[in-house]
Amino acid sequence: MSPTALALVLAAAVCHAAWNILAHGVSRIGIPFLWWGAVAASLVWLPLVPATGGLGRARPEDFAIGVVVSAALHCGYMLVLQRGYAGGQLSTVYATARxxxxxxxxIVAVTLLGERPSPAAFAGIAVILAGIVAIGLLDRERGAAAASGLATASAPAPASGPSPRPRPGRILGVRLDPGIAWGLATGVAIAIYTVWDAHAVREWAIPPVAYMVGCTLGEILLYAAMLGRRHRELLPVVRRHWPRILLFGALSPLSYILVLVAITMAPVALVAPMREVSVVLVSLFGAVVLRESRPGCRLAASALVVGGIALLAV
Incomplete structure (x- = not known):
């Protein structure tokens, strides 16, 4: 990987950690916040499209197909991620997903795109899985406590209050903390949109900024269709959270635009893993600021995930 591509990916990691911390703080708002985030992203980045190559050499029909599919995939990703943040600890959801x-x-890059990472990259997969299992063990007691609390609650929460935490999920009969379950689902969404977007940017020569703006414009329409009666919450949400919305709208696209540019310089199988150094940044925030349980063990497990990610890029 070239120094330029590496710098882009590391900058993307910092931006990605920052916007996820912002999103975690308002995760229970859900679609109204995501709608405003898409609006803010479009307003911030649309003026930059002409200065960054416009549509470049891409055919309009390819651009349309690319952004429509990408908008749907990113909406699904954001919804799953927000659900995870509403029910699990920040570092648990983030490390598992990333x-x-x-x-x-x-795996997809090897089987479908014909890329050939080194044998060490396959060892990295095992290390990542070990890190995720370690995080799951850290949160196992928490998941059991959450389930017990739900079972023994004597009164429902007020209608206007925060939603109760979801029950721990199960995979192959094993109880999972909600953060692990939603983190795994988020990881699947990440893989799907990463492979699709890499295909669109590489094969159809769509400039990253135009591609990202097209995606956020599509997200505005999709989130609007999901709002329903919650459209009444839009004004209260923007009045209360407009600084967070603006930062989210700037940083979320920026983190991914940097990745899309890097993808044009280096293989997806290298870029996708390298951006995940943000896992440690988020874990540090969770340990120091949010005071999540067992911070030392949590940081060690997150570092294990990053170590596996580093092996993927060898």
Missing amino acids: GTGPTITV
């Missing part, structure tokens, strides 16, 4: 996503991406 470890699962590149693992699946590498």
Whole structure:
């Protein structure tokens, strides 16, 4: 990987960690916040499209197909991610999602895109899975406590209050903390949109900024269709959270635009794993600011995930 591509990916990791911390703080708002985030992203980045190559050499029909599919995939990703943040600890959801996503991406890149990572990259998959299992063990007691609390609750939460945490999920009969379950689902979504977007940017020569703006414009329409009666919440949400919305709208596309540019310079199987150094940044925030349980063990497990990610890029 060239120094330029590496710098782009590391910058993307910092931006990605920042916007996920912002999103975690308002995860229970859901679609109204995501709608405003898409609006803010479009307003911030649309003026930059002409200065970054416009549509470039891409055919209009390819651009349309690319952004329509990408908008749907990114909406699904955001909805799953927000659900995870509403029910699990920040570092649990983030580390699980960011470890699962590149693992699946590498597998798809090898089987469908014809890329050939080194043998060490396959060892990295095993290390990532070990890190995710370690995080799952850290949160196992928490998941059981959450389930017990739900079972013994004597009164429902007020209608206007925050939603109750979801029950721990099960995979092959094993109880999972909600953060692990939703993190795994988020990782699958990450892998799907990463492979699709890499195909669109590479094969159809769509400039990344135009592609991202087209995607956010599509997200506005999709989130609007999902709002329903919750459209009444839009004004209260923007009045209360407009600084967070603006930062989210700037940083979320920026983190991915940097990745899309890097993808044009280096293989997907290298770029996707390298951006996941953000896992440690988010874990540090969770440990220091949010005071999540067992911070030392949580940081060690997150570092294990990043170590596996580093092996993927060898």
